[in-house]
Amino acid sequence: MKNILFTLLIIVSFTSCKNDSKTEVNLDDNRAKSYDANDGYITVRGEFVYYADAAVLQTSNEIYGVVIDDNMHLLDNEVQPYKKDPTDMVPVTVRVKKFAKPEGEEGWEYRVKIKEILKVEKPNPNKEDVIKLSN
Template sequence: MKKVIILLSIITVFTACKNDAKKEIEKEVIAEDKVDIGEKTAKQNDGLTTLRGDYIYYADAAVLQTPTEVYGVVIDEKLHELEKQAKPLKVEATDMVKVTVRGEISPKPESEEGWPFRVTIKEIIKVEKLNPKENDVIKLGS
């Protein structure tokens, strides 16, 4: 009987630790997706969300990929400004860059194709080159 109780105790401890580790990882991923700049100002109450992720603009389509979600980006003046900042950091037109932006997230209209959510960029905070080790691209020769 003692062996059964000890065995059940050990199993309970291990399964409890596993769930805690998963929750910690989920919290880190969500924290990376939506970034808090650290300063509480009037900006924080303007309804905009700060997002950090990989950005690409190619052939009249723009995408922002965060660790937990993929957003279509509304093509407007701010997007073209972001593209001007990102262009020198790209080796090829299909390369992604890491960006931190603030914008409005909205669901896409049902009449349009694309990702379920889209972001309208209102402020560009940071644009940086993607780490070459993270840029897993398969290139096909012709």
């Protein structure tokens, strides 16, 4: 009798654990699809700024010119609440298509076209890598 009760207890505990893990996977299902999709787009995390008709995405390794289109303007609208100055850069995570700039044009070596905005974060107020000039 004890063995049957013990076996039933083990089966119930394993079954309940299995259901919990499925719930966790479903919570981030859309985000996982964005990161894992094999459609030619890459996920990039960096700092974004749009100022004076120029949009830039700076990662830890490279700087990209951003194609100015509807998705870029959507991203600019989402970062506006986090900016104190028009030239402030805001951390973002986006899915982009990376391509070389056209021959003979000025600018960074690569450009990116934004497909999807995954995350916009509040800038770190303690970051001290910006030099501001004043009179």
